[in-house]
Amino acid sequence: MSCELVFIDKLKEKGFRLTMQREIVLSVLHGFSSAVSAEEIYNRVQEISSAVDISTVYRTLELLQDFGMVISSDIGGDHRVYNLVSVEEPHIHLVCKECGQVLGIETDPAEKLASYLESHHNFLIDLKNFHISGLCEDCQEKGISPNE
Amino acid sequence: MSCELVFIDKLKEKGFRLTMQREIVLSVLHGFSSAVSAEEIYNRVQEISSAVDISTVYRTLELLQDFGMVISSDIGGDHRVYNLVSVEEPHIHLVCKECGQVLGIETDPAEKLASYLESHHNFLIDLKNFHISGLCEDCQEKGISPNE
DNA sequence: GTTATTGCAAATTATTTGCACTTGG
DNA sequence: CCAAGTGCAAATAATTTGCAATAAC
Numbered sequence: 118m119s120c121e122l123v124f125i126d127k128l129k130e131k132g133f134r135l136t137m138q139r140e141i142v143l144s145v146l147h148g149f150s151s152a153v154s155a156e157e158i159y160n161r162v163q164e165i166s167s168a169v170d171i172s173t174v175y176r177t178l179e180l181l182q183d184f185g186m187v188i189s190s191d192i193g194g195d196h197r198v199y200n201l202v203s204v205e206e207p208h209i210h211l212v213c214k215e216c217g218q219v220l221g222i223e224t225d226p227a228e229k230l231a232s233y234l235e236s237h238h239n240f241l242i243d244l245k246n247f248h249i250s251g252l253c254e255d256c257q258e259k260g261i262s263p264n265e
Numbered sequence: 266m267s268c269e270l271v272f273i274d275k276l277k278e279k280g281f282r283l284t285m286q287r288e289i290v291l292s293v294l295h296g297f298s299s300a301v302s303a304e305e306i307y308n309r310v311q312e313i314s315s316a317v318d319i320s321t322v323y324r325t326l327e328l329l330q331d332f333g334m335v336i337s338s339d340i341g342g343d344h345r346v347y348n349l350v351s352v353e354e355p356h357i358h359l360v361c362k363e364c365g366q367v368l369g370i371e372t373d374p375a376e377k378l379a380s381y382l383e384s385h386h387n388f389l390i391d392l393k394n395f396h397i398s399g400l401c402e403d404c405q406e407k408g409i410s411p412n413e
Numbered sequence: 414g415t416t417a418t419t420g421c422a423a424a425t426t427a428t429t430t431g432c433a434c435t436t437g438g
Numbered sequence: 439c440c441a442a443g444t445g446c447a448a449a450t451a452a453t454t455t456g457c458a459a460t461a462a463c
Contacts, residue, residue, distance in 0.1 A: 134417060134462050155452080170420045175453065191339060197452085211388045220388060226381045233374045234399070240359045240368060242399035249397075251382070251390035282437050282442060303427080318445045323428065345427080 120147070120186065123204045127184045138169050142177040143201075146187065152198035152217030188248070192217040209244070213253035215261050220253065268295070268334065271352045275332045286317050290325040291349075294335065300346035300365030336396070340365040357392070361401035363409050368401065 118126075124143055128135055145161045155178060159171045178199055181187035189199045190212050198217035202210065209227055211220040224244045231247075234240045252261060266274075272291055276283055293309045303326060307319045326347055329335035337347045338360050346365035350358065357375055359368040372392045379395075382388045400409060 132417085136418065136462075138419070168420080172421085172454075173419060176418085211382065211386060213388075220386060222382075222386055226385075227378055230375055230378050234359065234370075234397070237374075238359060238368060238370055239402040239405070240361075240397075240399050241405055242397060249382070249388075249390060251388050254387040257387070257389055280442085284437075284443065286444070316445080320429075320446085321444060324443085 118204065120201070120204055124181075124184070124186065127186075133180070137166070138173045139177050139180070141165050141169060142174055143181070146181075146199070146201040149201070152190070152192070152200045152213075152219065154196060154198050158199065185246075188212075188219060190214075190217050190219075190248070190250075209247045209249060211249050211251060211253070213256055214250045215252055215256040215259075218253050218255070266352065268349070268352055272329075272332070272334065275334075281328070285314070286321045287325050287328070289313050289317060290322055291329070294329075294347070294349040297349070300338070300340070300348045300361075300367065302344060302346050306347065333394075336360075336367060338362075338365050338367075338396070338398075357395045357397060359397050359399060359401070361404055362398045363400060363404040363407075366401050366403070 120143065121140075124139075125135055127133075128139075141162050142158065145158055145165070148161065149157075155171070155175060158178070159169075159174045162169050162174055178187060178189070181201075182189060186201065186204055187199050188202055188210060189197055191197055192214060196217075200217070200219040202219060203221050208221040209224055211222060212218070213220075224247070227244060227247060227249075231242050231244050234242060268291065269288075272287075273283055275281075276287075289310050290306065293306055293313065296309065297305075303319070303322060306326070307317075307322045310317050310322055326335060326337070329349075330337060334349065334352055335347050336350055336358060337345055339345055340362060344365075348365070348367040350367060351369050356369040357372055359370060360366070361368075372395070375392060375395060375397075379390050379392050382390060
């Protein structure tokens with residue numbers, strides 16, 4: 118099922134409405150391959166319709182996060198970036214702490230760790246929504262070191 | 266080696282100075298068993314010396330983070346909390362996404378996962394500085410569910 | 414029609430900064 | 439001494455909010 122259909126479904130499910138602004142934000146997010154800030158999203162949205170307000174962008178991003186379709190992460194301390202994530206298979210998110218890029222992978226390699234943490238430390242992680250922070254290939258190539 | 270000695274050492278090493286304010290902030294951090302906000306730290310600091318400014322608290326917290334003695338995490342979206350962490354052994358930090366509490370554990374249970382991510386996805390994590398987000402025992406007991 | 418949603422502008426709020434003064438080494 | 443550190447007050451800046459107008463359903 119495509120992102121758009123998932124979105125429409127979830128909106129209906131909660132009694133929310135499909136608006137022009139929400140469609141635009143979602144389509145703009147598709148145009149980015151890496152993590153982007155709210156302002157970058159806003160700028161791109163403006164190119165499509167200059168009437169859309171930045172507060173609407175924020176409100177839509179929050180909605181998409183509630184729906185699990187977008188994740189956001191803090192990078193560089195002050196910058197918050199957003200990512201559209203696949204709505205298919207549950208998966209772990211490898212989030213680059215340098216650029217905020219997100220890579221979705223299968224959950225199995227972390228299953229052992231998860232059960233270890235639960236049995237030994239009573240610490241519960243949600244594998245279907247597990248974020249691992251590190252360095253992506255690109256940022257490694259730029260010579261950035263893993264310890265921040 | 267105690268936190269205080271480590272702190273003094275690191276300060277010397279970088280040519281920074283040991284001030285009253287820095288000592289107070291560090292001692293106040295010892296008094297908290299769980300994660301606290303900058304303002305909570307500031308309030309406690311004020312009880313000891315009302316002359317210390319909140320900007321100094323922020324500056325000191327940043328310094329302590331640079332030294333790897335404090336970690337901070339975002340919880341609940343808007344709240345940022347700080348934790349004094351053990352200066353001994355390198356370890357993984359289990360950070361509760363609900364209350365911000367940090368539990369330090371040994372690195373070995375995650376070694377397999379780390380090498381898997383590196384070989385299969387070219388994604389590099391720093392095991393000595395690995396943060397895993399989840400729910401601590403206390404928050405689980407409060408009936409909070411792992412998916413946020 | 415009714416109610417969610419929006420645009421606008423103003424508010425919020427945690428954090429940061431410039432600078433003259435103070436203090437540690 | 440003198441560079442690092444501080445307090446103060448003001449600036450910042452990203453995000454949020456109240457509300458009347460608008461548009462989905």
